[in-house]
Amino acid sequence: MVAPQTGAATIGAINIRGVKKTFTHQDGSIIEALSNVDLSVAAGEFITLIGPSGCGKSTLLRAIAGLHPVDAGELTLDGEPITGPAAERGLVFQDPLLFPWLNIHDNVAFGLKARHLYREHKAEVGQFLKLVGLETFGKSYPHQLSGGMQQRAALARALVNQPSVLLLDEPLGALDAFTRMNMQDEIIRIWQERKTTMIMVTHDVDEAVYLADRVVVMCPRPARIEEIISVKRERPRARSHPDFLQLRGKLLKILDFGGQEREPEYRI
Amino acid sequence: MNLFITKTMRYLATAWAAVKELRRVKLWWVPMTIGIAILLELLLSNHDSQPATKYAYYRYLVFIALAFFLTLAVGAKFFPRWREKLLHISAFYTAVFLALNIYHLATQKFGLLPALFFPSPGRILEALVVDFRYLIVDCLGSSAKLLAWGYFTGAIAGFFTGIAVGFNKTAAYWVNPLTRIIGPIPPTAWIPIVLVAFPTTFSGGAFLIALAVWFPAAVMTGSGIANVPNAYFEVSSTLGASRWRQIFYVGIPAAMPSIFIGLFTGTCSSFITLMTAEMLGVKNGIGWYVNWQREMLSYANVYAGLIIIAITFYLLITLLFRLRDVVLVWQKGVIKW
Ligand SMILES: Nc1ncnc2c1ncn2[C@@H]1O[C@H](COP(=O)(O)OP(=O)(O)OP(=O)(O)O)[C@@H](O)[C@H]1O
Ligand SMILES: [Mg+2]
Numbered sequence: 362m363v364a365p366q367t368g369a370a371t372i373g374a375i376n377i378r379g380v381k382k383t384f385t386h387q388d389g390s391i392i393e394a395l396s397n398v399d400l401s402v403a404a405g406e407f408i409t410l411i412g413p414s415g416c417g418k419s420t421l422l423r424a425i426a427g428l429h430p431v432d433a434g435e436l437t438l439d440g441e442p443i444t445g446p447a448a449e450r451g452l453v454f455q456d457p458l459l460f461p462w463l464n465i466h467d468n469v470a471f472g473l474k475a476r477h478l479y480r481e482h483k484a485e486v487g488q489f490l491k492l493v494g495l496e497t498f499g500k501s502y503p504h505q506l507s508g509g510m511q512q513r514a515a516l517a518r519a520l521v522n523q524p525s526v527l528l529l530d531e532p533l534g535a536l537d538a539f540t541r542m543n544m545q546d547e548i549i550r551i552w553q554e555r556k557t558t559m560i561m562v563t564h565d566v567d568e569a570v571y572l573a574d575r576v577v578v579m580c581p582r583p584a585r586i587e588e589i590i591s592v593k594r595e596r597p598r599a600r601s602h603p604d605f606l607q608l609r610g611k612l613l614k615i616l617d618f619g620g621q622e623r624e625p626e627y628r629i
Numbered sequence: 630m631n632l633f634i635t636k637t638m639r640y641l642a643t644a645w646a647a648v649k650e651l652r653r654v655k656l657w658w659v660p661m662t663i664g665i666a667i668l669l670e671l672l673l674s675n676h677d678s679q680p681a682t683k684y685a686y687y688r689y690l691v692f693i694a695l696a697f698f699l700t701l702a703v704g705a706k707f708f709p710r711w712r713e714k715l716l717h718i719s720a721f722y723t724a725v726f727l728a729l730n731i732y733h734l735a736t737q738k739f740g741l742l743p744a745l746f747f748p749s750p751g752r753i754l755e756a757l758v759v760d761f762r763y764l765i766v767d768c769l770g771s772s773a774k775l776l777a778w779g780y781f782t783g784a785i786a787g788f789f790t791g792i793a794v795g796f797n798k799t800a801a802y803w804v805n806p807l808t809r810i811i812g813p814i815p816p817t818a819w820i821p822i823v824l825v826a827f828p829t830t831f832s833g834g835a836f837l838i839a840l841a842v843w844f845p846a847a848v849m850t851g852s853g854i855a856n857v858p859n860a861y862f863e864v865s866s867t868l869g870a871s872r873w874r875q876i877f878y879v880g881i882p883a884a885m886p887s888i889f890i891g892l893f894t895g896t897c898s899s900f901i902t903l904m905t906a907e908m909l910g911v912k913n914g915i916g917w918y919v920n921w922q923r924e925m926l927s928y929a930n931v932y933a934g935l936i937i938i939a940i941t942f943y944l945l946i947t948l949l950f951r952l953r954d955v956v957l958v959w960q961k962g963v964i965k966w
Contacts, residue, residue, distance in 0.1 A: 426867050427867075428863050428866070428867070445866075446863070446866035446867045447867075447869065448867070448868060448869025450867065451867060451868070452864075452867040454860065454863075454864065456860070458860050458861065458864050460861060460864075460865075460879065460882070460883075461883075461959055461960075462882040462883065462885065462959045463882075463959070464959075471865065471868055471870070471878075472868035472869055472870075474878075475865065475868055475869045475870040475871070475874050475878075476869045502958075502959045503959075504959075518868070519867075519868075522868060522869065
């Protein structure tokens with residue numbers, strides 16, 4: 362693998378100011394997917410994005426990726442306005458979306474080939490396949506892989522490009538609990554090694570707290586950022602640390618899943 | 630009465646046993662069928678409505694077939710793979726030789742069909758052998774040249790039309806109405822115009838065939854590309870793919886299944902157009918040969934020509950199927966047509 366960078370990350374700072382995005386549906390109704398979103402992400406920061414379904418998380422990620430123009434506001438990466446998609450902002454979609462006509466190796470190699478870097482960086486394809494545990498599946502076609510394996514291949518495909526910002530839209534949603542925890546640790550490892558700025562959408566409160574420097578909570582109608590919670594814990598983190606339990610409770614409360622306030626009687 | 634029933638029962642049992650025995654010797658069905666055909670050929674005298682042939686071509690054929698299938702049946706004892714294959718094709722070739730035998734009996738032996746229009750297998754074989762060089766080198770060669778020119782021109786033009794229509798809105802605006810108006814007209818309907826508008830019948834014929842391939846190739850390529858999920862283009866753009874790369878490395882491969890359907894349709898209509906063009910205007914080629922022999926009332930040669938046509942088109946379509954299987958290995962559980 363490429364030698365880990367030392368020191369703090371210098372590239373990958375994202376600034377989002379007053380971003381609005383509306384969709385007009387076939388029946389003429391107007392959906393406000395993002396209404397006035399502000400967010401600054403420092404270079405090399407790990408952000409997790411959490412919120413109920415349909416609150417605009419994917420839309421925000423796609424806007425950062427440059428996949429659709431926003432109606433108002435501005436997005437910048439290291440001070441440069443984001444105008445369209447580029448390899449510096451990698452995106453792992455909610456669905457794996459592997460190219461079915463390419464085998465797994467060629468799927469992962471796609472970005473390198475597109476950027477004419479394949480000749481020099483050929484070996485990295487194998488390394489990233491190994492990283493996601495698919496080194497023996499290079500010759501297989503996507504339909505021959507399980508959903509979780511496909512999602513891991515999609516992750517490798519984005520990682521091999523070594524973007525300065527990696528946008529992850531529930532990349533681990535399809536994985537079983539053990540693979541999931543493994544992949545979380547791998548993502549942390551890659552993040553620490555590469556100093557990549559990470560913005561990851563998740564539906565899992567534990568995952569959000571375990572991974573993030575800051576957890577961004579979004580809420581629907583109006584779709585905006587409700588709260589940002591810093592998780593100031595050293596890494597590697599202990600998954601069952603009591604502080605996490607507390608943070609978890611706080612998040613659930615913001616999301617309106619706090620339950621009753623009183624102490625449960627069933628103490629163990 | 631009771632005796633009658635017992636007797637019938639016994640007959641039925643014997644017949645059933647015979648059938649079961651037949652199933653057991655499936656490997657020998659084809660040689661047995663051919664053997665019967667040979668016996669009938671040797672024992673029955675020819676009907677005099679069918680003109681005599683110089684050589685006994687039918688006998689050569691059945692003896693060669695017998696030798697071939699006997700070798701297979703004996704070889705099947707030693708090679709399990711042969712056995713498997715032979716067991717698979719046994720029923721089919723039994724039916725083939727049965728049908729051939731029945732036709733042989735109906736024409737050569739009993740003269741049940743008008744000899745002019747239904748030549749015996751021996752006479753068809755004679756026509757094939759006598760005209761073989763002419764059929765293959767001159768007729769088929771000329772047809773192949775015409776077909777190749779027309780087919781590749783049409784397929785390439787259709788492919789690029791489809792790409793333009795699939796990726797470019799302006800191209801779609803101008804070209805789509807054109808394909809919708811010109812496309813459904815059967816290419817052969819242009820023959821009267823094409824024959825006078827083109828300097829040679831060859832160029833005219835090639836143009837008609839190109840037209841026949843162009844339409845389905847263009848439509849299926851265009852709609853194939855239009856139906857590629859946008860998400861694939863989005864993924865490739867976040868991976869740093871240029872517009873050009875998105876067209877050639879995402880859009881076209883994703884549209885390949887649809888493009889192949891267009892090519893198959895185009896191939897079939899190119900065959901029809903080739904035959905019609907040769908029968909109506911072009912003065913050589915296998916279609917012209919068939920038509921010419923028909924006018925001369927030598928139907929044995931007509932059948933010989935048809936056999937060559939059938940084999941050629943079968944081989945071409947098989948080739949296209951093979952090509953598709955290679956190009957579309959990545960397709961899973963899709964209905965293979
Ligand atoms: N392409 C689109 N066209 C029309 N409406 C859209 C489009 N994309 C998103 N929306 C609307 O925007 C809103 C936010 O969608 P988005 O996909 O961002 O939600 P999400 O937070 O990612 O949800 P989930 O957690 O279920 O993935 C939804 O109400 C959706 O209907
Ligand atoms: Mg989403």
